[in-house]
Amino acid sequence: MSAPILLDPTNESRPAQREQLARPASVKGLTVGLLDIVKARGDIYLNRLEELFVAEGAKVLRFRKPTFTKPAPPDLRHEISIQCNVVIEALAD
Amino acid sequence: MKPQLPDGIVAIVKRECATCVMVDPLFAHIAANGAPLTVYTQDDPTFPASVAAVHDADLSVSWHYDIETVPTLLRIENGVEIDRTFGWSKDAWQKFTGIADLGADLPVMRPGCGSLSVDPNLEDELRVRFTSSTLHSRHVELASAEDEFESMFIRGWTDGLPVIPPTPERVLRMLTGTTRNPQDVVAIAPPNLVQLTVEKIAINAVMAGALPEYLPWIITALEAVCNDEFNMHGVLATTMPVGPVIICNGPGTQAIGMNSGVNVFGQGNRANLTIGRAVQLTIRNVGGGKPGEVDRATHGNPGKLSFCFAEDEAGSPFGTLAEERGIAPQQNAVTVFAGEGPRCVVDQAARTPEQLTNSFAACLRATHHPKSVLSFDAILVVSPDHSRVYAEAGWGRERLLSELHARLQIPGAELVRGALDMAEGLPPKFADRIVPKFKAGGILLAHAGGGAGLFSSVIGGWANGAMGSTPVTRPVLS
Numbered sequence: 031m032s033a034p035i036l037l038d039p040t041n042e043s044r045p046a047q048r049e050q051l052a053r054p055a056s057v058k059g060l061t062v063g064l065l066d067i068v069k070a071r072g073d074i075y076l077n078r079l080e081e082l083f084v085a086e087g088a089k090v091l092r093f094r095k096p097t098f099t100k101p102a103p104p105d106l107r108h109e110i111s112i113q114c115n116v117v118i119e120a121l122a123d
Numbered sequence: 124m125k126p127q128l129p130d131g132i133v134a135i136v137k138r139e140c141a142t143c144v145m146v147d148p149l150f151a152h153i154a155a156n157g158a159p160l161t162v163y164t165q166d167d168p169t170f171p172a173s174v175a176a177v178h179d180a181d182l183s184v185s186w187h188y189d190i191e192t193v194p195t196l197l198r199i200e201n202g203v204e205i206d207r208t209f210g211w212s213k214d215a216w217q218k219f220t221g222i223a224d225l226g227a228d229l230p231v232m233r234p235g236c237g238s239l240s241v242d243p244n245l246e247d248e249l250r251v252r253f254t255s256s257t258l259h260s261r262h263v264e265l266a267s268a269e270d271e272f273e274s275m276f277i278r279g280w281t282d283g284l285p286v287i288p289p290t291p292e293r294v295l296r297m298l299t300g301t302t303r304n305p306q307d308v309v310a311i312a313p314p315n316l317v318q319l320t321v322e323k324i325a326i327n328a329v330m331a332g333a334l335p336e337y338l339p340w341i342i343t344a345l346e347a348v349c350n351d352e353f354n355m356h357g358v359l360a361t362t363m364p365v366g367p368v369i370i371c372n373g374p375g376t377q378a379i380g381m382n383s384g385v386n387v388f389g390q391g392n393r394a395n396l397t398i399g400r401a402v403q404l405t406i407r408n409v410g411g412g413k414p415g416e417v418d419r420a421t422h423g424n425p426g427k428l429s430f431c432f433a434e435d436e437a438g439s440p441f442g443t444l445a446e447e448r449g450i451a452p453q454q455n456a457v458t459v460f461a462g463e464g465p466r467c468v469v470d471q472a473a474r475t476p477e478q479l480t481n482s483f484a485a486c487l488r489a490t491h492h493p494k495s496v497l498s499f500d501a502i503l504v505v506s507p508d509h510s511r512v513y514a515e516a517g518w519g520r521e522r523l524l525s526e527l528h529a530r531l532q533i534p535g536a537e538l539v540r541g542a543l544d545m546a547e548g549l550p551p552k553f554a555d556r557i558v559p560k561f562k563a564g565g566i567l568l569a570h571a572g573g574g575a576g577l578f579s580s581v582i583g584g585w586a587n588g589a590m591g592s593t594p595v596t597r598p599v600l601s
Contacts (some may be wrong), residue, residue: 034265037262
């Protein structure tokens with residue numbers, strides 16, 4: 031009996047490999063984006079982070095997803111990518 | 124490619140067929156008197172004896188011209204078939220050939236035999252031979268010593284249970300269940316947002332153990348979950364224990380043998396289980412949604428393997444869920460709901476609709492948390508023994524739902540944070556208000572289960588509306 035041939039059930043794509051950026055030595059002078067995914071009390075966590083980053087000399091920009099149940103819209107991701115050096119996405123419950 | 128046939132009369136025969144043997148001498152008669160004649164023989168190249176024949180050795184002519192019966196006569200003009208007759212009918216053959224005394228000594232009619240091209244033992248092989256070019260998926264060739272079932276586990280293609288190997292034969296057979304082109308894009312599959320083709324669905328449907336006649340239901344269910352409204356991405360990614368619950372309506376549910384009765388959510392029915400499983404396997408394999416990756420469920424639930432059932436329409440006093448959601452009567456349809464596992468409601472004493480509705484309301488109140496309001500929908504699946512109470516009292520869907528909602532208006536004092544000594548709850552400002560447990564339309568009503576048992580079932584939902592998931596109902600098209 032010849033070996034069976036199976037049809038690939040997957041999408042046949044491979045995820046792009048992306049190198050992680052080097053961690054900045056300091057956030058001083060950098061723009062830090064804080065993305066609130068709008069889970070309950072995420073704002074409390076991000077408010078505290080904002081205080082800490084500002085004290086370290088960073089500029090902080092705040093962003094919000096429309097709902098935590100869906101991926102961030104492409105426009106929002108683009109905004110963050112052109113305005114920020116660093117981004118932190120908060121998950122809270 | 125479809126072979127070109129010569130103009131004139133074309134006959135397709137096989138020696139194995141007694142009717143073909145009976146008409147053998149007539150071919151010489153036709154060749155001598157009528158239009159140009161070409162005879163294709165399926166099995167024995169020396170048959171028929173009365174004229175020379177072309178051997179349709181690979182059955183290409185028979186397959187491409189959809190020959191179901193031998194003998195078949197085709198009339199070809201300018202390369203195009205314009206007429207055909209099959210089996211032996213003296214009258215039909217005399218008219219077809221224009222030879223008035225053709226087969227005068229033969230019986231008036233004899234049925235033909237099955238064409239080799241539709242022989243069940245050959246059909247899969249022929250389908251691969253002549254239509255596999257319609258498939259675009261990568262061929263994965265296994266080593267001869269490789270266990271195909273184990274290799275599919277190793278490749279990460281399964282949901283934890285064995286799957287049927289998706290060979291080209293099986294996938295092409297699956298595709299006979301739909302009229303859609305294998306390369307049609309049905310939806311964009313989350314979470315990786317890839318184009319989901321009919322072919323990829325068929326491959327996963329084979330793996331799930333489905334039959335071709337289930338394929339339109341599987342395609343429709345995938346269309347119903349892969350959109351922003353249902354939000355399959357969120358249903359996958361949530362830490363809550365939900366997955367797509369698929370409710371099927373219409374006469375087609377019976378035609379494909381779905382279960383709406385005994386053990387309706389349980390094991391034992393191929394259609395119920397493999398339709399739901401095919402949807403989940405497709406999301407896993409094509410969309411890339413895997414547990415521990417994008418699927419972050421804390422507990423999940425066993426229904427994430429498959430949770431699909433048909434409504435018991437004939438016995439329902441409530442009409443059907445699909446009709447309630449805008450589908451025409453007798454139209455096959457699928458409703459998808461982001462739901463957890465079913466929770467039993469026991470009431471063996473209620474004899475009035477009011478008493479039973481009180482029980483249902485009390486159990487629905489506990490969905491996810493007794494103090495949780497408005498965030499989650501639910502399906503109430505009423506059993507035949509319970510629905511009889513409503514039928515006898517003349518309560519239909521609208522009455523039951525309005526009575527349920529009326530009983531689920533909750534004093535805010537019971538719902539605010541700290542009330543009942545539970546931290547969970549609403550902000551204090553709600554203390555003096557009345558808050559509904561469910562939003563309008565937030566209770567879906569279905570009728571299923573049986574035969575006996577004074578039990579019904581609640582299927583709790585997930586974050587509802589635009590912030591989460593909205594149930595979607597779609598007609599099933601072939």
